[in-house]
Amino acid sequence: MTEHPTQYPTALGASSRETITLLGHDLAHDVMGSVGFGELAFWLATQRRPDQGEVRVFEAVLAALADHGFTPTAIVTRLTWLSAPDSVQGALAAGLLGGGSRFLGVTEDCGRFLHDVVAALDELPADEVGWDAVALDVVRRRREAGAFVPGLGHHVHKDGDPRTPRLFEIAREEGRFGPHLALFEAIGRVHPEVLGRTLPLNGAGVCGAALADLDLPLELLRGFALLARTAGLIGQLAEELRHPVANDIFLSVDLNNRPVDPDPLPRSTEPRTT
Template sequence: MTDRVYETALGSSTKDKITLLGQDLAEDVMGTVGFGELAFWLATQRRPSTGETRVFEAVLAALADHGFTPTAIVTRLTYLSAPDSVQGALAAGLLGGGSRFLGVTEDCGRFLHDVLATAETPTDEAGWDALALDTVEKTKAAKKFVPGLGHHVHKDGDPRTRRLFEIADEEGLRGPHLELFAAIGRVHPRVLGKTLPLNGAGVCGAALADLGLPLELLRGFALLARTAGLVGQLAEELRHPVANDVFLSVDLNNRPVPPDPQR
């Protein structure tokens, strides 16, 4: 045992009461605070405004589920292999949240933040376009890619991007990260010689950064959203299973070939 006292503003219990964020959980939170609002509150330890909650929950909705992505497929296959381990199936899907799927949210938020940290904040669209142009040029010169630029399906525009900008504008929450991201969307064809859409994962990262959420946790919010989607994937797998077909499509259609040693 130790005499040390561990302080926390999160959950704490006594014999007859549970407190959370300084509130009585049973009386002040349950049935009163929505899950999205609570998730924001837990991460920032400040209660979000109605507008902040709306933008945050729009981000969660945008990232929840995108169909048969690798994260969804591995969740279904893991459940097929171990139906006694729902937690394992969900964990398998979440572990696939990386640079190609879900991680773009964090990558874009960090990218925009790094640019803004060393630049003077523009005051008009021309200023934002100039900053964006310089940013894209430097990124191309470094032989890197702008996170959040381009989409393998929505070649002519990601519908989530337009809607999230609209919601942020309606709530007066279009901040510098969204401004810079929008400007990148306007100017990048001058540098790249082609027009790419601003994808939904990227705009989500910009919106979360504008809400003041910790950059280190941006991927965590994407994973929070995707957890709901993966639960939905498992629920659909129970009703209309496809995992065994996916497994058999590979298992019954492979053929042996000679080893191909690395050179």
């Protein structure tokens, strides 16, 4: 009796000798040329086909996060390409690996933060007054704990991040302005009362709120930010091919280093064990 090999079921891509199926559809005939990449990315993550309103909000998020100029992720991508021009995958990976708590990771951090607050509510507020009360309590508790509010503040757009009101607008137009965006907007209104100063709601944060309102998996929010940034990093490499600056960046550091005396770390006073 011949034993059958172990089965690995998947609703994603599967191939036979004649066809490729994806999400239950024929890839060549039903998907290619008919489904946009943003729609497909959403579909792959949720295994349900999004409606046009969801696609518009999702693709607005991708556009908002794609490229922000000479950020650390862009610089390291260009420098890695300078060092290893035969490895485009290495250059892209180098940039993506820098997606953390200061760049790109804020999208996930903010989405999770807002979700935790919303999930703990007995019922959702019915109006801005109710959301303001929730936001005021949340900001006060973060302040008392000595913690930052994710998505609040920006190192460049100190008078307001232009992406934020636009994403609010698009979500409202498409009927996708849910509790996460409502709470985030309320934080923007009330935080000066607690912090004594006005900070902008940043684009990475509003993207996290919008993705959470689309019911996308919280564990994947940073992945969507990295998906967007991949397009931006490809653009950075394409521009590096036409107008290279990586070598100038490298030389600006290498030719301007200054020798100083060693600054050794203090030794531990704890006894060493064997």
